[in-house]
Amino acid sequence: MKERDESPIVLIVSRILSPFIMLFGAYVIAHGHYSPGGGFQGGAMLAASVLLVRLAAGSRISELQFKRAWGTPLGIAGVSLFFGVGLAAVLFGGQFLNHEFFHLIPGVTGPMLRSLSILVIEVGVGLAVMGILVSIYDDLLEEDERREDL
């Protein structure tokens, strides 16, 4: 395998910036239902913060932050959260993803209930996008490494 020549500037700056990108991704997800942003954009930012360290420092150091095996389970968890909210509405007697019928939290109804359940959906979408984007990158890199080993 070719020897990596790492630039300390890129390494340090990407390691410092990565948590802040992650924080902004969480902000975009959390405010997605009443301001610009949303689950997909925030999830892409979360994935970008992981992939930045992966590109700058290599997979070995980046595994300390986000393990290669976590990508697919995180995607499955996000999709399950999305469909869980949708199917919970069906369970309570409404249509799929009809938030009016999502009565898991007692005493919360109307616009507040819709806002909360769309927030849960945004979090699910964000987790799914983050997990799948990181695992796409890892799969491509794994293919590359296998070809270099041959």
Added chain:
Amino acid sequence: MSDIQNLITIVMVTLGTFFMFVGSWGIVRLPDFYSRSHAVSLSDTLGILLILGGLMVYEGFSLNSAKLFIALVFMAHASPTGSHAIARAAFRGGLKPLFTRTENREK
């Protein structure tokens, strides 16, 4: 007070757009990769810092101003590092700088 704020904002944003224009001009006019990267990294960083600083002055002391400050700090770190990484990758990849004048002189 507001007039002074407006004046500072106008001056800073105009300077910032000027520097970004110079950077774009450099990427069109300059001959090889390294000089283009030099032009666009320095002047674009300064331009975006001036524009964001001017908008901070316009906004005053508020939450939006704090968000702009965070964006300013982020740009101040990310933009030079990106240019450094690209130029370093080009250099390590074996791209030679353009030195026609000095080569002719040595011959």
